[in-house]
Amino acid sequence: xxxxxxxxxxxxxxxxxxxxxxxxxxxxxxxxxNYICQSMHLPLIFNFGHTSKRMESVVQILKDSxxxxxxxxxxxxxxxxxxNNKQFKVVCNxxxxxxxxxxxxxxxxxxYHLLHTKEGTIIENTVRALNQLKKMFKFNMVFLNICxxxxxxxxxxxxxxxxxxxxxxxxxxxxxxxDLDVVNYLLNTxxxxxxxxxxxxxxxxxxxxxxxxxxQGVVYMDGRWVQVEDVLKIQGAxxxxxxxxxxxxxxxHEIIDRxxxxxxxxxxxxxxxxxFDDFLPNAILDDLIGFEQMCLFGPxxxxxxxxxxxxxxxxxxxxxxxQSYFILCAWKPTESFPVEYAKGDAYKDAYKILTILNKKxxxxxxxxxxTDGYERNRLAEEIQELVEKMWDLGGRFENGKVYVDx
Numbered sequence: 001x002x003x004x005x006x007x008x009x010x011x012x013x014x015x016x017x018x019x020x021x022x023x024x025x026x027x028x029x030x031x032x033x034n035y036i037c038q039s040m041h042l043p044l045i046f047n048f049g050h051t052s053k054r055m056e057s058v059v060q061i062l063k064d065s066x067x068x069x070x071x072x073x074x075x076x077x078x079x080x081x082x083x084n085n086k087q088f089k090v091v092c093n094x095x096x097x098x099x100x101x102x103x104x105x106x107x108x109x110x111x112y113h114l115l116h117t118k119e120g121t122i123i124e125n126t127v128r129a130l131n132q133l134k135k136m137f138k139f140n141m142v143f144l145n146i147c148x149x150x151x152x153x154x155x156x157x158x159x160x161x162x163x164x165x166x167x168x169x170x171x172x173x174x175x176x177x178x179d180l181d182v183v184n185y186l187l188n189t190x191x192x193x194x195x196x197x198x199x200x201x202x203x204x205x206x207x208x209x210x211x212x213x214x215x216q217g218v219v220y221m222d223g224r225w226v227q228v229e230d231v232l233k234i235q236g237a238x239x240x241x242x243x244x245x246x247x248x249x250x251x252x253h254e255i256i257d258r259x260x261x262x263x264x265x266x267x268x269x270x271x272x273x274x275x276f277d278d279f280l281p282n283a284i285l286d287d288l289i290g291f292e293q294m295c296l297f298g299p300x301x302x303x304x305x306x307x308x309x310x311x312x313x314x315x316x317x318x319x320x321x322x323q324s325y326f327i328l329c330a331w332k333p334t335e336s337f338p339v340e341y342a343k344g345d346a347y348k349d350a351y352k353i354l355t356i357l358n359k360k361x362x363x364x365x366x367x368x369x370x371t372d373g374y375e376r377n378r379l380a381e382e383i384q385e386l387v388e389k390m391w392d393l394g395g396r397f398e399n400g401k402v403y404v405d406x
Contacts, residue, residue, distance in 0.1 A: 067137040071126060072145045078126045080133070083143075090129045093122055097129040123155075127162045144171045151176050153185045160189065168216065170195035178203055187211040195238075198222075213240065223272065232258050234266045242272035249277060252326055253284050256319065259328060260288070263309040269338060271327040282321055289357050291395060291402035293347065295337075298322065302347075304354050305330070316351050346406040349393045356393075357402060360386045 072079045080090040089100040096117040118125060142163065151173070171186060171194070178201055187209045190196060197219040207225040212218065216238045220226065223242030228251045234240060247255075252274050259266055290303030298320065305315040314330035318337065329338050337347035360383055367379040387397075394406045 066140050067133075068141050068143060069130065069133060069139060070143045070145060071130070073122070073126075073148060075148050076122075078122050080126065080129055090133075092126040092129055094125070095119065097125050121158070123158050123162060130163065141168050141170060144169055146171070146173045146176055148176060151179065151182055153179075153181050156182070156185060156189070168193040168195070170197070170217075172197040172199060173201070175200040177201060180204075180207075183207075184209060187215075190215055192216065192236075213237065219243075228254055231255050231270075235264050237267040237270075239269040240267050240272075241270075245272050245274060247272060247274040249274065252321070256284055256326075256328065259330075260303070260317065261306050262312065263307050264311045265314045265330065267328070268314060268330050269328070271325060273325045276324045285319065285321075289354075289361050291353055291357065291404050293350075293404040293406065295320070295347075300327075302350050302354060304358060316354065318350075353390065353393050353395055353402075353404060356386050356389055360390075 067082050067084075070079075070081050070083060072081070077091060077093040080092065081088060091098050091100055096119070098116065116129075118128060120128070144159075169190065171190070174197075178198075183198070186196060188211065190211075192214060193216050195217040196215050199219065199221050201222070203220065203222045203225055205225050212220075212226075213230055213234045217240070218237070219239075219241040221243045223245045226242055226245055228247065231240070232255065255270075259270075285301050285303075288301070288303045290301055292299050292301050294300070300318050300320045302316070302318050305312055305317055307315075314332055316331050316333055316335075318327075318329040320327040331338065333351040336345075337350060363379050363383050363386070367376055367383070370376050370379060390396075390402070394404050396403050396405065
């Protein structure tokens with residue numbers, strides 16, 4: 001090998017090693033940056049992504065995690081925070097947006113404001129901040145909380161034209177003066193998977209809208225305008241909350257009866273106040289097969305939906321009737337009792353117990369019609385076996401009713 005060819009070979013090998021070393025260094029740097037970003041305080045990560053295009057791409061490694069941002073609009077500004085990270089807050093106004101970072105040091109809280117200036121409307125700067133957060137997280141849902149004294153349709157028109165997320169919206173209007181044009185606009189615009197909450201504000205007694213209960217979830221603090229017919233038409237809702245209504249005890253009976261016998265799922269969670277007269281409307285429970293068990297706020301009655309329709313999926317039901325309000329819950333046999341009403345697994349056997357009770361009731365009816373002594377004895381033995389299974393699951397019979405102690 002000549003000196004020239006040897007030199008070329010060495011240079012080629014050196015370049016190859018340099019390339020490998022450079023690539024390895026870049027990879028090592030990316031791994032290191034990933035680790036650093038994952039261990040950084042969220043406000044620092046957010047600010048970090050603003051320093052350069054390269055750093056903006058680095059913070060996108062957090063994109064695997066999901067968040068539900070709260071957009072809280074007040075008179076003159078908006079804040080963005082996350083329900084599971086109250087120390088992080090972005091404040092947006094017409095001058096731009098800034099990070100408010102409350103971090104404890106030596107037992108004291110210090111606040112640092114990292115300002116990013118950009119003139120524009122409150123919505124424009126809110127969208128700018130939100131777009132930066134979108135580079136860091138996946139959004140499951142956007143919570144829009146309107147806390148201004150009044151609001152106009154033009155506000156939502158601008159907002160929806162600039163915020164276009166595939167996940168659904170949950171819009172809460174808290175203390176906002178009722179505006180018919182605004183509410184009609186929202187109910188006409190929101191999709192079936194969205195949520196709408198109208199809170200701390202009166203609504204007109206003659207209000208009507210065909211989509212008022214066609215969303216995934218609705219809360220009307222003033223529900224005095226709601227008619228029983230409105231409730232009976234509900235289908236496939238996640239939750240419906242009416243904090244004040246003109247429902248009578250007879251109306252409560254009608255709603256519960258329709259819900260139990262409905263061919264389709266009406267709602268997973270429903271609660272409403274009613275006009276209390278001299279007695280609780282518990283009589284409707286007397287003819288149902290089920291059991292009573294204590295939950296966080298008192299006794300709750302568990303039963304099964306009477307419909308066998310394939311469209312009725314949430315067949316395990318729970319009913320709580322109190323003085324002036326009632327609660328209805330529904331879930332699948334494979335699911336658990338809603339966590340907002342129960343803690344732990346005290347209700348995990350609800351479907352098993354209800355299945356046993358229904359089978360016991362069926363056997364008892366057969367036994368009443370059976371005239372053959374041998375057959376009656378066989379049915380009696382089966383019924384006794386079911387009773388023993390009930391005991392094993394914490395059930396007991398008292399005055400013709402079933403109670404579960406857990």
